[in-house]
Amino acid sequence: MNTRELLVILGMTAVTFGVRYSFFVLGDRVAFPDWMRRALHYVPVAVLTAIVAPMVLLPDGTHWQLNWRNAWLAGALTSGLMAWRRLHLLAAIGGGMAIYFVWRVLAT
Amino acid sequence: MPELAAPPDPRHSRSSEFWSGVLDTLPMMLGAAPFGLIFGTLAAPSGLSNGGTLAMSLIVFAGSSQFIALSLLAGKASLLVIVLTTFIVNLRHALYSASLLPFVADLSQGWRALLAFWLTDETFAVVQLRYGADDTSPNKHWFQLGSSLAMYTNWFAWTLMGMLLGRTMPQLQHLGLEFAMAATFTGIVVPLLRSRPMVAAALVAAGVALLCRDLPYKLGLMLAACAGVGAGMALEGRPGPKEAP
Numbered sequence: 202m203n204t205r206e207l208l209v210i211l212g213m214t215a216v217t218f219g220v221r222y223s224f225f226v227l228g229d230r231v232a233f234p235d236w237m238r239r240a241l242h243y244v245p246v247a248v249l250t251a252i253v254a255p256m257v258l259l260p261d262g263t264h265w266q267l268n269w270r271n272a273w274l275a276g277a278l279t280s281g282l283m284a285w286r287r288l289h290l291l292a293a294i295g296g297g298m299a300i301y302f303v304w305r306v307l308a309t
Numbered sequence: 310m311p312e313l314a315a316p317p318d319p320r321h322s323r324s325s326e327f328w329s330g331v332l333d334t335l336p337m338m339l340g341a342a343p344f345g346l347i348f349g350t351l352a353a354p355s356g357l358s359n360g361g362t363l364a365m366s367l368i369v370f371a372g373s374s375q376f377i378a379l380s381l382l383a384g385k386a387s388l389l390v391i392v393l394t395t396f397i398v399n400l401r402h403a404l405y406s407a408s409l410l411p412f413v414a415d416l417s418q419g420w421r422a423l424l425a426f427w428l429t430d431e432t433f434a435v436v437q438l439r440y441g442a443d444d445t446s447p448n449k450h451w452f453q454l455g456s457s458l459a460m461y462t463n464w465f466a467w468t469l470m471g472m473l474l475g476r477t478m479p480q481l482q483h484l485g486l487e488f489a490m491a492a493t494f495t496g497i498v499v500p501l502l503r504s505r506p507m508v509a510a511a512l513v514a515a516g517v518a519l520l521c522r523d524l525p526y527k528l529g530l531m532l533a534a535c536a537g538v539g540a541g542m543a544l545e546g547r548p549g550p551k552e553a554p
Contacts, residue, residue: 210369212392225410257495
């Protein structure tokens with residue numbers, strides 16, 4: 202484990218524990234503002250989409266791949282479609298990965 | 310007979326509370342298992358050492374932010390961005406901690422700190438049911454302890470297993486397992502896109518992330534997350550009746 206890794210893990214630990222312990226230690230002295238409650242609602246969608254979009258549309262990190270040969274795009278569309286149809290998350294992951302692997306073999 | 314004189318219910322003893330906490334958490338453990346396994350397997354290709362992989366599951370103990378950290382580490386994000394993203398992603402736990410406060414308010418700070426350290430989505434889901442039950446068991450925190458330790462042990466064991474799997478079969482790394490991360494995140498996001506503000510949050514976050522992808526240290530991710538949240542809140546209109554989530 203190098204220093205950077207150690208700092209990343211310690212930093213993550215500090216903020217995670219801090220957040221989880223916040224109200225247990227502060228008690229009723231603070232209240233959760235309503236706007237924050239509403240903002241939190243959008244955090245998972247915003248963060249995860251911000252991570253996935255570049256991964257899928259520019260798989261090598263520099264070049265746009267907006268075509269049918271893009272295995273990342275094919276796999277993610279599959280997972281997305283399966284999840285939209287309310288299939289179990291693990292099924293959606295498995296389906297997307299299967300298409301991704303098939304695509305890598307056939308389309309490239 | 311006055312209630313004070315009633316003998317303590319054996320179902321409310323510390324050990325039976327503890328074990329029913331473990332038992333009620335079993336389905337959650339099953340659900341978390343594949344993610345622990347995938348996390349452990351993906352850690353090496355993302356550039357995380359063995360020690361770092363195990364340490365993350367042992368002392369951070371927050372599944373989704375561990376996954377996000379992997380993708381950020383692989384993308385050479387800065388320390389600050391990783392820590393800030395973890396903070397934002399885990400902020401929801403403050404909500405949990407706020408809603409459990411009435412039930413732990415009488416416990417010592419030591420107990421509170423431990424229970425807080427282990428407070429995950431899964432344990433929250435299970436224990437809020439137990440705390441909400443209308444019996445007067447004095448040992449409900451032992452139920453939470455059982456649930457917490459069950460999730461913790463489970464997460465660590467599957468991380469370890471995934472790590473060993475990844476290291477003994479390094480060819481797994483060249484299969485393109487990193488796509489599993491994209492598939493997981495997509496599968497989590499898509500079912501949430503059932504209202505206009507949510508769709509806006511996703512579209513704006515994606516757009517900003519793509520436009521700002523060349524900013525150093527993955528700062529674009531922070532901008533995109535904030536822009537997405539802002540877009541969602543803006544479309545929600547003023548507080549008042551909200552669209553169904």
